Amino acid sequence: MPDTVQTNQQFRLASRPVGLPTDANWQLSDEALAPLEDGQVRVKVLYLSLDPAMRGWMNEGKSYIRPVAIGEVMRAGAVGVVAESRSPRFTVGEHVSGGFGVQRYWTGAADDKANPLVKIDPALAPLPAWLNVLGMPGMTAYFGLTDIGQPKAGETVLVSAAAGAVGATVGQVAKHLGCRVVGIAGGADKCRFVVEELGFDACIDYKEGAIGPGLKQHCPNGVDVYFDNVGGEILDAVLTRINMKARIVICGAISQYNNTTPVRGPANYLSLLVNRARMEGMVVFDYAQRYPEGVAKLAQWLREGSFKHREHVVEGLENFPSALLMLFEGKNFGKLVLKIAEA
Amino acid sequence: MPDTVQTNQQFRLASRPVGLPTDANWQLSDEALAPLEDGQVRVKVLYLSLDPAMRGWMNEGKSYIRPVAIGEVMRAGAVGVVAESRSPRFTVGEHVSGGFGVQRYWTGAADDKANPLVKIDPALAPLPAWLNVLGMPGMTAYFGLTDIGQPKAGETVLVSAAAGAVGATVGQVAKHLGCRVVGIAGGADKCRFVVEELGFDACIDYKEGAIGPGLKQHCPNGVDVYFDNVGGEILDAVLTRINMKARIVICGAISQYNNTTPVRGPANYLSLLVNRARMEGMVVFDYAQRYPEGVAKLAQWLREGSFKHREHVVEGLENFPSALLMLFEGKNFGKLVLKIAEA
Known part of the structure; x- marks a missing residue:
C-alpha cells in the first residue's frame, strides 16, 4: 500500500559556491508528487550520504561526472524504502540504495541504468552502513x-x-x-x-x-x-x-x-x-560491475566481526547545508549521514 | 701498443651550484697516469655525453644515484677507445662506452659491474650516435x-x-x-x-x-x-x-x-x-639488463633507414662548462656531445 503523502521536499542548487558553500547556494523547494507511471518506483529516502565529492559536483565544468545544474535537486547517494511501485522488480517495503538526491522522495524508472536501484539487505548491516563500508x-x-x-x-x-x-x-x-x-x-x-x-x-x-x-x-x-x-x-x-x-x-x-x-x-x-x-x-x-565482489568480501569480514564501521548521523533534511560543511571542517567523526526519516 | 701519454686532465666538482652552474663550480686538474694494474683497462675518451641529468648529480642529497662528491671527477657517459689493457676481455683499439667522466682518460677495472664497460660497433652507427639513439x-x-x-x-x-x-x-x-x-x-x-x-x-x-x-x-x-x-x-x-x-x-x-x-x-x-x-x-x-634488446630494435630501424638521429658536437674538453649550460638555455639542437679527441 502506497504512502499517502502528496508533497516532496527538496534541496536544489541555487547558485555555484565560491569557496565553502553557504545557505545562499541552496533553495528549499516543495513539490507535489505526481502519480507513478508504469515501470516507475517511488522511494522514501531514509538516510542520505554526505560526501566531500559533493563539493566538486557543485562546480561548473567537465569532471568525472556532469555538474549539478542550477535549479536541479542536489545529487546524493542514499538508502530508502520502496513506498510505491509500478515495477514488477520492486515491492513496497523493500530496502534499496541509489542516487536519490537531497529530497524526501525519489521517483524514477526501476530499470534506469544511469541511476540503478539496488536492493540491500538490512539484516547484513544497519542501513547507514550501506552508505559506508557496504556503499x-x-x-x-x-x-x-x-x-x-x-x-x-x-x-x-x-x-x-x-x-x-x-x-x-x-x-x-x-x-x-x-x-x-x-x-x-x-x-x-x-x-x-x-x-x-x-x-x-x-x-x-x-x-x-x-x-x-x-x-x-x-x-x-x-x-x-x-x-x-x-x-x-x-x-x-x-x-x-x-x-x-x-x-x-x-x-x-x-x-x-x-x-x-x-x-x-x-x-x-x-x-x-x-x-x-x-x-x-x-x-x-568504474568498478560498478564489480561492486557485488566488493560487498561480498566486506560483508564476510563484517560477519566474522573483524571489521568495524562508524557513522556520524545528523538528523533532519533541513540540516543538510550545515551538515555538509562539517566535512570540510573535519567535524564529523565517522561516515557522515543525514537521517531523513524513520525506517 | 699503449699510448705513451703520461698525464690526464679532468674536470672536478669544486662546489655545489645554486641555480645555473658557473665556472667557480669547476676545478680543472692535471694528474699523472699510474701504470695499469692487472685486470684494468685504460680508455682514451673520444666523446662525452652532456645531459640535463648532470645538473641533478651536482646537488647534495638522496636521488636515484649518489651525488658527485666535492673534488670528484664529474660523472659523464662517454665513448672511447681502449688505449691500454691488462684484461683479456679488451684489446687496444676496441671501441667502448661507459661512465668515463669528464676527463681525457679513464682507468678502471674491466669487470666493474657498477660501471660496466660495453663494447660498441662503430660500423653500426657513428660514435656520437652511441651517446644518443644507441646510448x-x-x-x-x-x-x-x-x-x-x-x-x-x-x-x-x-x-x-x-x-x-x-x-x-x-x-x-x-x-x-x-x-x-x-x-x-x-x-x-x-x-x-x-x-x-x-x-x-x-x-x-x-x-x-x-x-x-x-x-x-x-x-x-x-x-x-x-x-x-x-x-x-x-x-x-x-x-x-x-x-x-x-x-x-x-x-x-x-x-x-x-x-x-x-x-x-x-x-x-x-x-x-x-x-x-x-x-x-x-x-x-633499471633497464640495464634489457639494453641489448633496445639497441637491437633501434639498430634495426637505423639500418632500414627509417630512423633519424642528430648530434650537436662541441669540440674541446676545456669547453665543458659552457657547453653544459647550452642544455638549460635550449641552445643545442640535437643530442649535445663534447668531442675530446680524434678517433
Whole structure:
C-alpha cells in the first residue's frame, strides 16, 4: 500500500559556491508528487550520504561526472524504502540504495541504468552502513586499494583521512591483506579510534604540526602505498618518504576543494622519478560491475566481526547545508549521514 | 701498443651550484697516469655525453644515484677507445662506452659491474650516435615509452623537448608503433626538424606562447601518452588535455633543475583523478639488463633507414662548462656531445 503523502521536499542548487558553500547556494523547494507511471518506483529516502565529492559536483565544468545544474535537486547517494511501485522488480517495503538526491522522495524508472536501484539487505548491516563500508566509500576503498594500490603483505600502507569513511575501510582492508598500516587523521580522538578501534598500527595527528616526524617514526621502512584523500601539504610530505616503486592512489583532495586560489600541486612530484613510483587517479564508478565482489568480501569480514564501521548521523533534511560543511571542517567523526526519516 | 701519454686532465666538482652552474663550480686538474694494474683497462675518451641529468648529480642529497662528491671527477657517459689493457676481455683499439667522466682518460677495472664497460660497433652507427639513439637517451626513450607509456596503435603520444636526444627517439619509436605523434619544442627550426626530418605529425613551439591552443589543434582527440622531459607549466597545460586512462611518463623536468625557488608542482594533478590517469617516474638504469634488446630494435630501424638521429658536437674538453649550460638555455639542437679527441 502506497504512502499517502502528496508533497516532496527538496534541496536544489541555487547558485555555484565560491569557496565553502553557504545557505545562499541552496533553495528549499516543495513539490507535489505526481502519480507513478508504469515501470516507475517511488522511494522514501531514509538516510542520505554526505560526501566531500559533493563539493566538486557543485562546480561548473567537465569532471568525472556532469555538474549539478542550477535549479536541479542536489545529487546524493542514499538508502530508502520502496513506498510505491509500478515495477514488477520492486515491492513496497523493500530496502534499496541509489542516487536519490537531497529530497524526501525519489521517483524514477526501476530499470534506469544511469541511476540503478539496488536492493540491500538490512539484516547484513544497519542501513547507514550501506552508505559506508557496504556503499560507495567502501567500494572506493576496496577497489582503489586493491586494484590501484596493489599492496603486498609486509608492505607499509599509509592512508589520509583515516577516520573517515574511505580511510577507515582502506586501512582495515590493508590489515586483512597483511600490511603495516599507518593512518593520518586530525585530533587525538580520531587517532585513538583509528588505532584502538580499527586496528591500525599507528596514526599521525596532523593537527599537532608537520607530519614529517610522525612519518619517520611510524613508517621506518618508508611508504609503499599511499592512499590520498586530502592532497595539499600532506601529499607533499608523503612524497619525500615513498619507497622505490611506490603507488600513490589519488582518491580525493579535500584540502583543496574549497580553494579560491589555485590548487596546490605536489611540489615534490619528482620523487616519483627518483623512486620509479606512480601516482594514479581512481573513480569508484568504474568498478560498478564489480561492486557485488566488493560487498561480498566486506560483508564476510563484517560477519566474522573483524571489521568495524562508524557513522556520524545528523538528523533532519533541513540540516543538510550545515551538515555538509562539517566535512570540510573535519567535524564529523565517522561516515557522515543525514537521517531523513524513520525506517 | 699503449699510448705513451703520461698525464690526464679532468674536470672536478669544486662546489655545489645554486641555480645555473658557473665556472667557480669547476676545478680543472692535471694528474699523472699510474701504470695499469692487472685486470684494468685504460680508455682514451673520444666523446662525452652532456645531459640535463648532470645538473641533478651536482646537488647534495638522496636521488636515484649518489651525488658527485666535492673534488670528484664529474660523472659523464662517454665513448672511447681502449688505449691500454691488462684484461683479456679488451684489446687496444676496441671501441667502448661507459661512465668515463669528464676527463681525457679513464682507468678502471674491466669487470666493474657498477660501471660496466660495453663494447660498441662503430660500423653500426657513428660514435656520437652511441651517446644518443644507441646510448642512454635512446634506452631512456625506448623503455620509458614502451614499458611505462605503453602506447597502442592509433593513440596520441605527446613528447616535450621533442628535438632533444630522448624526445626525438620517443617520437620516432611511437611512429613505428602506429601512433599519432606530436612534439613540443622551442623555436621554428626545431619544430621544422621534428616534423620534416623526424616525421612527427605536428610540433608545438612553446616559445610562441602558451601551448594550450597548439594542444587543442594538434591533439584533437586528446593525449593518451605524455612523455615529459620538462615539467613546469607545460606539464600543467598537458594535464588539462589528457584522456581517460592516460599515462604520463615522468622522465625529467629540465625547466625546474636550476630553480632557486621551490619546484613548481603540477597544480592540475587532480586531472589524474578525473581521468583515472597515471603519472609514473622512470630511470633508465633499471633497464640495464634489457639494453641489448633496445639497441637491437633501434639498430634495426637505423639500418632500414627509417630512423633519424642528430648530434650537436662541441669540440674541446676545456669547453665543458659552457657547453653544459647550452642544455638549460635550449641552445643545442640535437643530442649535445663534447668531442675530446680524434678517433
